[in-house]
Amino acid sequence: MRTKFVTPVRVTCVRAIPVHMTLIALLSLAACGDSTRSAADESSEKIAFAATREGVDAAPQVGQDQNGERPATITDVDLELTLLERDNPVRELPGRMVGHDMSLAQTRNPPDPERARLGRWLYYDTRLSADGSISCATCHRPENGFSEPTPVSTGIDGQMGGRKAPSFLNAAFAFYEPTFWDGRAADLEEQAKGPIENPIEMGDTHTAVVDKIAASPGYRHFFERAFGDDEVDIDRIAHAIADYERTRVSGNSRYDRFKEYDEEEDGPLAEPLLSAQEELGHDLFFGDAKCATCHVGNHFTDSLFHNLGVGWDANSNELADLGRYVVTEQEADKGAFKTPGLREVTRRAPYMHDGSMATLRDVMVHYSIGGHANPQLSPKMEKLDLTDEQIDALVAFMGALEGEGWMDEPPTLFPR
Numbered sequence: 182m183r184t185k186f187v188t189p190v191r192v193t194c195v196r197a198i199p200v201h202m203t204l205i206a207l208l209s210l211a212a213c214g215d216s217t218r219s220a221a222d223e224s225s226e227k228i229a230f231a232a233t234r235e236g237v238d239a240a241p242q243v244g245q246d247q248n249g250e251r252p253a254t255i256t257d258v259d260l261e262l263t264l265l266e267r268d269n270p271v272r273e274l275p276g277r278m279v280g281h282d283m284s285l286a287q288t289r290n291p292p293d294p295e296r297a298r299l300g301r302w303l304y305y306d307t308r309l310s311a312d313g314s315i316s317c318a319t320c321h322r323p324e325n326g327f328s329e330p331t332p333v334s335t336g337i338d339g340q341m342g343g344r345k346a347p348s349f350l351n352a353a354f355a356f357y358e359p360t361f362w363d364g365r366a367a368d369l370e371e372q373a374k375g376p377i378e379n380p381i382e383m384g385d386t387h388t389a390v391v392d393k394i395a396a397s398p399g400y401r402h403f404f405e406r407a408f409g410d411d412e413v414d415i416d417r418i419a420h421a422i423a424d425y426e427r428t429r430v431s432g433n434s435r436y437d438r439f440k441e442y443d444e445e446e447d448g449p450l451a452e453p454l455l456s457a458q459e460e461l462g463h464d465l466f467f468g469d470a471k472c473a474t475c476h477v478g479n480h481f482t483d484s485l486f487h488n489l490g491v492g493w494d495a496n497s498n499e500l501a502d503l504g505r506y507v508v509t510e511q512e513a514d515k516g517a518f519k520t521p522g523l524r525e526v527t528r529r530a531p532y533m534h535d536g537s538m539a540t541l542r543d544v545m546v547h548y549s550i551g552g553h554a555n556p557q558l559s560p561k562m563e564k565l566d567l568t569d570e571q572i573d574a575l576v577a578f579m580g581a582l583e584g585e586g587w588m589d590e591p592p593t594l595f596p597r
């Protein structure tokens with residue numbers, strides 16, 4: 182029987198490298214990584230790969246130091262930090278976006294750019310799960326507006342939860358930070374700690390995650406940058422992730438520009454911002470269909486809980502999920518769920534807390550019939566008897582809420 186040897190995870194050869202030899206140094210780092218790396222060490226492979234690529238980028242600069250300047254020296258660690266820095270730089274907070282009352286910096290609890298940058302790594306890092314297979318982004322995917330395209334979530338070992346992963350876009354601006362479908366968490370920080378320990382989500386323990394992150398000199402460097410010293414604890418991990426989440430903001434949609442448009446100031450338009458159909462949907466949303474009684478304000482949520490009859494089983498006369506009731510034990514809260522914001526809503530089908538409605542049209546039909554009758558149905562739910570034309574108009578209006586500024590993709594390099 183053959184014994185499988187696993188080589189150490191960290192690149193061990195450290196040497197001082199003159200800056201004017203950047204290209205050679207970068208290439209030799211790549212080679213060095215190859216000879217001492219375990220096959221399983223994927224992040225080191227990524228660094229080595231990037232080092233090669235950066236080496237090519239850096240090529241024209243080689244020889245520029247020949248004017249007598251004494252070259253500084255860098256180590257592999259410096260080099261790695263430089264590459265990480267370049268791949269995931271600190272980003273300034275955006276100014277006020279069209280459709281918002283204030284900028285991110287003016288919110289109650291504004292994100293700190295250094296912490297948000299650190300949080301961006303942690304958010305996409307699968308090392309936060311027990312078997313290294315799941316990150317926050319597995320279920321809250323950027324391309325789905327930080328939700329996911331399945332009715333319910335699948336966590337570690339393929340285990341399914343009972344609820345759909347909600348989007349946290351524009352959370353920084355909400356009246357109350359989103360606190361799960363049933364409001365059981367206090368803020369985004371508390372929420373970030375939950376899934377790490379949830380046995381069917383990431384299935385790890387806080388101690389194990391803290392140990393893994395603290396074992397990485399790269400991470401410790403960026404913890405120091407974000408918090409003033411390099412101590413890693415679960416509160417800091419959660420704080421950094423929450424700050425990253427707070428930077429995910431959607432604005433400047435066609436609806437926003439329509440709302441802020443001023444003919445005198447902005448001049449005539451080449452084409453209307455909303456189509457006739459979208460404008461009909463807009464008028465229904467804020468008028469007869471009364472959507473804005475719950476989907477209120479710039480971010481389309483009252484941050485409150487309502488029972489629309491989603492998950493009500495008319496045969497057994499039971500709710501599949503008691504929702505807010507589990508937190509408050511108030512009869513009226515049975516089957517009540519948080520009003521989701523509607524920005525980028527087109528990207529996150531299927532809909533509702535249980536993902537039970539495949540399309541936006543299905544959602545509108547649900548409102549048209551006044552929801553599913555059940556003992557705790559919200560008094561705000563009325564039979565609307567919408568025509569097909571009105572339903573299509575409301576669906577079209579949802580499309581006008583697609584904005585910009587929220588998109589992201591995972592960093593390509595992670596601290597080791």
Ligand code: HEC
Nearest residue numbers: 317320334335336344345346347359360361362373376382
């Ligand atoms: C296995 C899938 C999965 C993973 C992994 C996961 N989540 Fe979630 N997340 C969910 C589901 C499902 C909910 C809704 C749960 C509920 O309401 O009871 C949720 C809710 C949330 C919410 C609340 C949003 C709102 O509108 O109420 C936030 C914020 C959040 N998760 C952040 C995170 C962060 C940060 C991580 C990584 C540390 C993470 N999630 C990892 C599935 C996941």
Ligand code: HEC
Nearest residue numbers: 470472475487491518519520521532533534544548559561
């Ligand atoms: C009584 C308050 C209330 C009213 C009125 C209301 N909504 Fe909702 N809306 C909610 C709640 C609460 C949910 C989530 C319900 C659940 O999952 O059980 C929701 C979910 C949605 C969703 C799905 C979003 C997602 O991420 O899954 C859309 C789309 C939507 N509403 C649009 C509308 C439109 C359009 C109208 C008007 C026709 C409207 N709503 C009227 C409270 C309301």
